[in-house]
Amino acid sequence: xxxxxxxxxxxxxxxxxxxxxxxxxxxxxxxxxxxxxxxxxxxxxxxxxxxxxxxxxxxxxxxxxxxxxxxxxxxxxxxxxxxxxxxxxxxxxxxxxxxxxxxxxxxxxxxxxxxxxxxxxxxxxxxxxxxxxxxxxxxxxxxxxxxxxxxxxxxxxxxxxxxxxxxxxxxxxxxxxxxxxxxxxxxxxxxxxxxxxxxxxxxxxxxxxxxxxxxxxxxxxxxxxxxxxxxxxxxxxxxxxxxxxxxxxx
Amino acid sequence: xxxxxxxxxxxxxxxxxxxxxxxxxxxxxxxxxxxxxxxxxxxxxxxxxxxxxxxxxxxxxxxxxxxxxxxxxxxxxxxxxxxxxxxxxxxxxxxxxxxxxxxxxxxxxxxxxxxxxxxxxxxxxxxxxxxxxxxxxxxxxxxxxxxxxxxxxxxxxxxxxxxxxxxxxxxxxxxxxxxxxxxxxxxxxxxxxxxxxxxxxxxxxxxxxxxxxxxxxxxxxxxxxxxxxxxxxxxxxxxxxxxxxxxxxxxxxxxxxxxxxxxxxxxxxxxxxxxxxxxxxxxxxxxxxxxxxxxxxxxxxxxxxxxx
Ligand SMILES: Nc1ncnc2c1ncn2[C@@H]1O[C@H](COP(=O)(O)OP(=O)(O)O)[C@@H](O)[C@H]1O
Ligand SMILES: [Mg+2]
Numbered sequence: 129x130x131x132x133x134x135x136x137x138x139x140x141x142x143x144x145x146x147x148x149x150x151x152x153x154x155x156x157x158x159x160x161x162x163x164x165x166x167x168x169x170x171x172x173x174x175x176x177x178x179x180x181x182x183x184x185x186x187x188x189x190x191x192x193x194x195x196x197x198x199x200x201x202x203x204x205x206x207x208x209x210x211x212x213x214x215x216x217x218x219x220x221x222x223x224x225x226x227x228x229x230x231x232x233x234x235x236x237x238x239x240x241x242x243x244x245x246x247x248x249x250x251x252x253x254x255x256x257x258x259x260x261x262x263x264x265x266x267x268x269x270x271x272x273x274x275x276x277x278x279x280x281x282x283x284x285x286x287x288x289x290x291x292x293x294x295x296x297x298x299x300x301x302x303x304x305x306x307x308x309x310x311x312x313x314x315x316x317x318x319x320x321x322x323x324x325x326x327x328x329x330x331x332x333x334x335x336x337x338x339x340x341x342x343x344x345x346x347x348x349x350x351x352x353x354x355x356x357x358x359x360x361x362x363x364x365x366x367x368x369x370x371x372x373x374x375x376x377x378x
Numbered sequence: 379x380x381x382x383x384x385x386x387x388x389x390x391x392x393x394x395x396x397x398x399x400x401x402x403x404x405x406x407x408x409x410x411x412x413x414x415x416x417x418x419x420x421x422x423x424x425x426x427x428x429x430x431x432x433x434x435x436x437x438x439x440x441x442x443x444x445x446x447x448x449x450x451x452x453x454x455x456x457x458x459x460x461x462x463x464x465x466x467x468x469x470x471x472x473x474x475x476x477x478x479x480x481x482x483x484x485x486x487x488x489x490x491x492x493x494x495x496x497x498x499x500x501x502x503x504x505x506x507x508x509x510x511x512x513x514x515x516x517x518x519x520x521x522x523x524x525x526x527x528x529x530x531x532x533x534x535x536x537x538x539x540x541x542x543x544x545x546x547x548x549x550x551x552x553x554x555x556x557x558x559x560x561x562x563x564x565x566x567x568x569x570x571x572x573x574x575x576x577x578x579x580x581x582x583x584x585x586x587x588x589x590x591x592x593x594x595x596x597x598x599x600x601x602x603x604x605x606x607x608x609x610x611x612x613x614x615x616x617x618x619x620x621x622x623x624x625x626x627x628x629x630x631x632x633x634x635x636x637x638x639x640x641x642x643x644x645x646x647x648x649x650x651x652x653x654x655x656x657x658x659x660x661x662x663x664x665x666x667x668x669x670x671x672x673x674x675x676x677x678x679x680x681x682x683x684x685x686x
Binding site for chain 2: 138141145223228229231235
């Protein structure tokens with residue numbers, strides 16, 4: 129436990145002593161802010177649009193602002209998370225600090241977990257800061273809090289799965305750019321895998337990383353979705369451990 | 379303290395080290411000498427449990443590095459070929475992190491870090507960012523990192539590589555001060571490093587140990603083989619034969635015109651007689667000096683005969 133904390137602390141310091149964490153935070157907040165207010169604006173506009181007169185009761189903040197906002201956020205994460213994870217292991221190998229880590233009496237699993245938790249912490253900070261927009265919304269309207277909560281839980285699980293993939297990609301190379309591109313590639317495959325199949329119940333549909341997110345945005349927390357993301361995260365960490373433990377990596 | 383037995387490492391088809399065995403006793407400083415690509419780094423990475431061997435075993439302080447890596451790693455301080463530094467950390471912060479991962483107990487930590495910095499002469503840069511420091515300082519921080527947990531064994535991979543002459547002397551001095559209680563292995567491809575800092579040498583070439591000896595024994599060998607170098611001004615014929623007529627001379631060879639290398643039988647000093655002869659014959663004595671076989675020559679001979 130102490131070992132995990134040591135690595136976690138070191139990674140967090142490293143994130144916040146370099147510009148990358150701040151750039152990622154600012155870009156994420158600006159992007160999420162822009163989309164949020166765009167959706168809000170079109171929602172406000174449509175309220176006065178005569179074409180929407182007949183189903184005005186269906187016009188609510190959740191359906192027209194929160195849901196598309198969450199959907200857009202998932203895309204933004206797809207692009208931003210590889211940037212958070214790319215340096216985690218690639219940089220250690222490049223600077224031969226890997227030799228320090230792996231000749232110290234730490235377990236490889238503790239190193240991997242420390243690194244994963246560090247990126248998860250940064251991601252949590254991103255998510256928490258982005259809730260300011262929701263709070264602004266609550267000041268002006270009264271959206272249903274259930275779907276907002278479940279949506280954010282979904283974003284958290286989705287992002288954590290992205291992080292696990294990114295960590296894995298970072299273990300494959302000593303080049304950060306390669307790590308980012310590889311993780312983006314893997315994520316994209318898992319993203320579009322569902323689109324190719326027509327039936328929701330097919331295996332492809334089950335594997336798709338974004339199909340499981342849909343329920344969360346509707347305010348539905350289903351066990352199968354949660355299980356999917358948790359197993360995804362475990363698999364990513366397991367594979368990373370496998371790579372780091374393998375002879376070829378050294 | 380360190381026992382390496384029949385170590386072999388293959389990278390695919392490439393045999394990096396082949397059946398390497400040697401021992402290092404407590405308090406010894408072993409110089410692991412060999413040209414680039416000989417397999418020094420590979421051997422050190424196996425000793426430090428960074429990577430497993432293909433065949434063979436390594437024991438450090440009694441722990442097998444494959445069976446019991448965590449315990450083995452606790453005994454070792456390791457400086458890789460490139461010092462493993464985080465450029466975005468301060469020297470203080472870095473050593474604090476290293477002390478944590480090397481599991482130095484909290485109450486000793488400050489003390490240990492202070493001692494390591496003092497030993498390596500980096501106390502005055504403790505607040506500086508590592509990324510902004512010179513190569514000499516970076517190497518010292520690398521060594522401080524290796525000794526911060528007070529290990530019984532220190533493994534240094536080419537500790538003076540890429541430093542300027544002044545820095546090299548300083549680092550060698552530092553390594554000498556580290557030894558004593560500790561067992562040290564240091565690898566290098568420059569011979570003087572071994573004669574200056576080590577008590578024992580193992581020469582490795584193309585993955586094989588070609589010579590392993592204590593430095594005292596080696597220098598004894600070096601001194602007993604006495605050759606003389608003679609240079610004369612007048613090039614007469616028959617000089618070689620006349621020198622050979624000395625009882626004590628076993629061999630004479632003319633390396634270029636007027637220059638001779640004279641091998642005397644063991645323990646006989648013929649310099650005086652030889653000088654008299656040259657002067658008496660009016661050959662024009664230009665130079666006469668003992669030609670001790672240097673370690674350098676032994677090194678070159680050992681790696682070229684075995685290597686070819
Ligand atoms: N990770 C690796 N993969 C493949 N070959 C390697 C690897 N590391 C070293 N080698 C090869 O093994 C041989 C020994 O290398 P090394 O142990 O680094 O030698 P030295 O440290 O004495 O210069 C070299 O031929 C080198 O190219
Ligand atoms: Mg080397």
